[in-house]
Each structure stands twice: as structure tokens, then as C-alpha cells.
Amino acid sequence: xxxxxxxxxxxxxxxxxxxxxxxxxxxxxxxxxxxxxxxxxxxxxxxxxxxxxxxxxxxxxxxxxxxxxxxxxxxxxxxxxxxxxxxxxxxxxxxxxxxxxxxxxxxxxxxxxxxxxxxxxxxxxxxxxxxxxxxxxxxxxxxxxxxxxxxxxxxxxxxxxxxxxxxxxxxxxxxxxxxxxxxxxxxxxxxxxxxxxxxxxxxxxxxxxxxxxxxxxxxxxxxxxxxxxxxxxxxxxxxxxxxxxxxxxxxxxxxxxxxxxxxxxxxxxxxxxxxxxxxxxxxxxxxxxxxxxxxxxxxxxxxxxxxxxxxxxxxxxxxxxxxxxxxxxx
Ligand SMILES: Nc1ncnc2c1ncn2[C@@H]1O[C@H](COP(=O)(O)OP(=O)(O)OP(=O)(O)O)[C@@H](O)[C@H]1O
Ligand code: SF4
Ligand SMILES: [Mg+2]
Numbered sequence: 373x374x375x376x377x378x379x380x381x382x383x384x385x386x387x388x389x390x391x392x393x394x395x396x397x398x399x400x401x402x403x404x405x406x407x408x409x410x411x412x413x414x415x416x417x418x419x420x421x422x423x424x425x426x427x428x429x430x431x432x433x434x435x436x437x438x439x440x441x442x443x444x445x446x447x448x449x450x451x452x453x454x455x456x457x458x459x460x461x462x463x464x465x466x467x468x469x470x471x472x473x474x475x476x477x478x479x480x481x482x483x484x485x486x487x488x489x490x491x492x493x494x495x496x497x498x499x500x501x502x503x504x505x506x507x508x509x510x511x512x513x514x515x516x517x518x519x520x521x522x523x524x525x526x527x528x529x530x531x532x533x534x535x536x537x538x539x540x541x542x543x544x545x546x547x548x549x550x551x552x553x554x555x556x557x558x559x560x561x562x563x564x565x566x567x568x569x570x571x572x573x574x575x576x577x578x579x580x581x582x583x584x585x586x587x588x589x590x591x592x593x594x595x596x597x598x599x600x601x602x603x604x605x606x607x608x609x610x611x612x613x614x615x616x617x618x619x620x621x622x623x624x625x626x627x628x629x630x631x632x633x634x635x636x637x638x639x640x641x642x643x644x645x646x647x648x649x650x651x652x653x654x655x656x657x658x659x660x661x662x663x664x665x666x667x668x669x670x671x672x673x674x675x676x677x678x679x680x681x682x683x684x685x686x687x688x689x690x691x692x693x694x695x696x697x698x699x700x701x702x
Contacts, residue, residue, distance in 0.1 A: 378413065378414045379414070381448055383444065383447075389401035390430075402659050403660070403662055406427075407610070408609075409686060414585055416586075418601070419617065421591065421592070429558075432473070435587070436555060437453065448471065468499075469549040470553060471555075472553070474554060484530055484531060486530075487528060492512050492548050496512075521537065536567035536571060540571070543559075543575070553584070555586075558591070559571065593633065597617050601617060603617050612695065612696050613695040626700075627672050657670055665683055666696075666698065682698070683696075
């Protein structure tokens with residue numbers, strides 16, 4: 373009998389709206405994340421992709437409760453840390469150690485006035501870890517070595533490092549508190565292509581060494597397909613498809629995911645030449661005033677009247693393969 377895998381994170385109908393003023397005395401909401409449900413198994417990497425502005429960062433930060441959710445439920449390692457229906461809003465301090473974030477732009481996320489040792493050490497101090505002077509210094513050296521830097525780097529400032537090294541410092545800071553779960557928000561998109569794979573490989577090695585669980589956010593499917601066990605696709609705040617990486621890349625079933633996949637270059641140049649790229653009509657609509665029903669209906673070649681009126685729910689169409697599309701229900 374196969375053992376049930378442990379779900380480290382379970383998110384149910386998570387919604388995040390940002391209130392904004394829409395002219396004189398008028399208030400409106402940016403509907404950045406719309407009722408997203410997913411779970412992440414312990415030790416896996418879940419990739420999250422979608423166009424700019426579709427809500428990936430907002431989802432990642434709301435899961436960590438760096439943004440307060442508008443509604444929904446978040447269960448982390450069996451503890452309900454947020455449940456709008458039951459009025460649960462847990463104190464996050466004990467979870468901050470376990471749930472960390474790696475940022476897209478390493479230079480902007482590192483305080484230029486602090487040395488690398490101070491940046492990494494600050495994370496230790498906040499949680500009262502390694503309080504002795506020597507053990508603190510040893511721990512900082514150990515962390516820097518773990519991310520491919522060395523102990524002499526502790527006395528230098530962030531601007532003395534390359535983009536890739538700065539991202540390594542950001543990763544050392546996240547690792548300092550011994551987390552279980554890390555939201556990696558486009559951790560390589562600001563880096564030179566030549567060093568992107570080094571950072572991805574390091575994140576994979578760390579995952580195996582320490583047993584980390586990742587939510588790995590990227591624009592680009594070609595980045596996440598190699599690192600992720602499963603991939604979720606977002607469109608305008610909604611999760612439209614979720615499946616095992618191979619399955620999603622080989623057999624996408626949602627019209628939007630099919631479009632995204634058609635833009636990913638194939639390794640075989642011959643196949644690439646003959647492949648048809650699906651081009652979408654129109655721009656991505658505004659999350660301030662998203663389309664009714666299925667949010668993709670204004671650009672979907674298969675849209676029907678029903679699609680304009682009723683938002684499709686994410687349903688399991690084959691084992692582990694979820695999608696939200698009326699067409700698939702017939
Ligand atoms: N603090 C905020 N206040 C108001 N609107 C916001 C805020 N943060 C994000 N948004 C809006 O929410 C939507 C989702 O933004 P988000 O940054 O989550 O997208 P993303 O998928 O991460 O995009 P990118 O790929 O460009 O990083 C966008 O329309 C954005 O303008
Ligand atoms: S629900 Fe309708 S509009 Fe939305 S993706 Fe499916 S067919 Fe297209
Ligand atoms: Mg983002």
C-alpha cells in the first residue's frame with residue numbers, strides 16, 4: 373500500500389483584493405488573487421507561472437501572510453494559520469522561521485548599508501538563534517559556504533558582489549532561520565542567463581540536502597518545467613490548470629495553458645520549426661475590472677455564452693490533473 377504524501381501547505385479559495393481609490397470618493401478593488409486553491413506536498417517544488425500581473429507574487433506573499441488575505445483558508449503543516457469563515461488569524465511569529473521568501477531583485481532586497489554578515493546575522497537575531505558571538509559567526513560562515521560564498525565575504529557590502537552572488541546572499545539569509553518552506557519569487561529572472569542555471573542547481577541541491585519545499589514563481593515555463601514536480605498556471609488572478617510538470621507540458625488541457633506552452637521553445641529545432649504558435653487576441657484585461665464569468669473569455673477562441681456568465685471551477689479531469697474550463701466538463 374502506498375503511503376499518503378504529507379501536504380505541507382493547503383490553500384483553499386484564497387482571495388486577495390487591494391482596495392484602491394477610483395476617482396472622487398469612489399473605492400474599487402484590484403482583484404489580484406481570486407479564490408485560488410492548491411496544496412504543496414512536503415519536499416516538492418510547485419512551479420507557478422503566468423503573465424506579468426496575473427497575481428503570482430501576490431499569491432506567494434498572501435500565503436506567507438506578508439499580505440493579509442481578503443478571504444479563504446491557509447493550513448500550514450496541519451495548523452490553520454488563516455480561515456476567514458472561522459475568524460482564525462494566527463500569530464505568524466512562530467511560522468516566520470519556517471516560511472521564508474527569496475526575492476526577484478537581489479540588489480533591492482539587501483540593505484546596502486549592512487555587511488553581508490549583518491544581513492545574514494539579523495535573521496538569526498530576530499529569532500534568537502545562535503546568540504553566542506562565536507557560534508553566531510560560525511553559523512554565518514557555514515551559511516555563506518552552503519550557498520557557494522565564503523566566510524571572508526561576511527565583511528563586505530552587497531554592492532561588492534555580482535547579481536548571482538547577491539542572490540546567494542539572499543538565499544543564505546532565507547536559510548539562516550532553518551525554514552521548511554520557501555517562496556522563491558522569480559529568483560533568477562534578474563540574473564544573467566549564464567548564471568541562472570547555477571542558482572537553480574544550488575536551490576535544487578539545498579532542497580535535497582535540507583528537505584526544503586518550494587513554491588517557485590516564474591513568468592517562463594521553460595524555467596519551471598525542469599525544477600518543478602508540479603506546475604500551476606495562473607491567469608488574471610485565477611488558477612486555471614495544475615498538473616505534474618511532464619503532464620502539463622505534454623498535455624495542457626486549458627486553452628490558456630495551451631497558449632503558454634505553444635510559446636516554449638522545443639529542444640528539437642526541426643520540431644520547433646514546424647510547431648504552430650498560438651497567438652492570443654487582445655491584451656490581458658485589468659484586474660480592477662476583470663471580465664465576468666471565465667476571466668479568459670475575452671481572449672479564448674472557444675468562449676461560449678456560458679463562459680461569459682459563469683466562472684468555471686478548478687476540477688480534477690484525470691488523476692492529479694486539474695483545470696478550470698467549461699469546455700472540459702462536457
Ligand atoms: N500593493 C498593491 N496595491 C495595489 N495593487 C497591487 C499591489 N500589488 C500588486 N497589485 C496588483 O495586483 C495584480 C497582481 O500583481 P502581482 O505583482 O501579484 O503579479 P505578478 O504575477 O507577480 O506579476 P510579475 O510577473 O510582473 O511579477 C497587478 O495588477 C498589480 O498591479
Ligand atoms: S471556460 Fe470558456 S472561456 Fe474559459 S477557457 Fe474554457 S472555453 Fe475558454
Ligand atoms: Mg511578481
